[in-house]
Amino acid sequence: MKYIYYDSKTGNVERFINKIRPLKNWIFIKINEETVAENKGHLxxxxxxxxxxxxxxEKFLLKNNEKILSVSSSxxxxxxxxxxxxxxxxxxxYNIPVILKFELAGLNSEVETFIRKVEEIR
Incomplete structure (x- = not known):
């Protein structure tokens, strides 16, 4: 199972995540400053x-950086x-690999790239 931890302020990241939800049966967790990552996942x-x-x-990573396998940013x-x-x-x-940088809420091609890259990481 893939875990996706995400942070969204203006809604762009949330919209990006919502494009992935119908395509993959992954677990999506919107983080806050107290979130503890119980499983390895992607940020x-x-x-x-x-x-x-x-x-x-920043506060999430201070506690959870060892559980993060990759980072992507809008x-x-x-x-x-x-x-x-x-x-x-x-x-x-934190020595975490960047797998994607995407514009605002991301294009469909960026969603496809994200899914492919996450699936490549074991």
Whole structure:
């Protein structure tokens, strides 16, 4: 079983997750600062404040980073070099591989890429 932990503020990540729900029988858990990851899984988050990791995601990772197999982040390409930078910062700090950066709520092709990459990770 695949576990997807996600953080959404404006609804973009939630909409991305909702595109995956009908396609895969995975377990989706919206995180908060107290969430404890009981199973290994994949993190989907967002980039905020022009290239920053959200406080909710940061607090989740402090307790659960060893359970996270990959990270993906939404972003806005209008931010240029800061686009989906949260994924890179998480990857660098916790040595978690980035599997996808997607624009806002993600295109169908990005949903397909995410599913394929998650399924490749054992």
């Amino acid at each position: 989907v988050t967002f980039t905020t404040n022009f290239g920053e990791v959200s406080k909710t995601t 972003g806005n390409m209008n931010w240029g070099k800061l686009y989906a930078l949260a994924a890179d910062k998480i990857s660098e700090h």
